[in-house]
Structures are given as structure tokens and as C-alpha cells.
Amino acid sequence: MSVTLSRMEQKRHELLSDLASHGTAILIEHGIDDAVADQVATAIADFLAQHWGGQNITIPKDYHFKLSNRDMVIYQEFARGVPYDALAIKFDMTERGMRKLIERVTKREISKRQGKLF
Numbered sequence: 001m002s003v004t005l006s007r008m009e010q011k012r013h014e015l016l017s018d019l020a021s022h023g024t025a026i027l028i029e030h031g032i033d034d035a036v037a038d039q040v041a042t043a044i045a046d047f048l049a050q051h052w053g054g055q056n057i058t059i060p061k062d063y064h065f066k067l068s069n070r071d072m073v074i075y076q077e078f079a080r081g082v083p084y085d086a087l088a089i090k091f092d093m094t095e096r097g098m099r100k101l102i103e104r105v106t107k108r109e110i111s112k113r114q115g116k117l118f
Helices: 007-029 034-052 064-079 084-090 095-114
Strands: none
Touching (some): 064 095
16 A cells, blocks of 8 residues: 655655764764764754754755855845845845845845944
């Protein structure tokens, strides 16, 4: 008897399998025995499933340390008149996400210029 998984179940299994496989590979690269590396990586994937299972989490595509430079490039292009939708397409984001990013950078830039008033 074969079991048909829903699209969400397939994605969940893919995420946890990818996490375990990647974890195993990294541990092996650092000299950990293959079997031990597999056990540790599987334990991490199991921990994620146990403690975060049932949550809806959005994982950003970019690394945190890359965001600041990218955000400034986007902000500068927006300041030159590039519209939200064009920026969203160019930087592989949603238009809503782009609007939030521009708002966040604008607030940060204003704060830098004005300093703390109180």
C-alpha cells in the first residue's frame, strides 16, 4: 500500500531531509565519523520537527549579513525612481516585502541623520 503525501507534507519531509543531509556533510567535512555525523544531523532535524512542528515559518532567502548592503542598493535605486514592482522582480522579493524593506531603510536613514531626540 502506498501512502500519498500532501504537498505540505512533501515540503516538510524535503526540508528535514535536506537539513539532515547538509548537516551530515558539514560534520563529515570537519572530520566527524560518517555514522556519528548522520546521527547528529538526524537528531538536529528531529529536534527542529519536535520543537517547531506545526508552526508557519517564513525563511528569508538572504543571509542577515548580506541584507544591509543589499538593502542600501535597493534603497538607492528606489530613491532614483525605480518603482516597487520593478525592484521586487529584480531582487526576487514580493512587492509587499519590498515596501516593508524600503520603509525600514527609510526609518533607519532618517534616524541616522536626526539622531536620538529624547
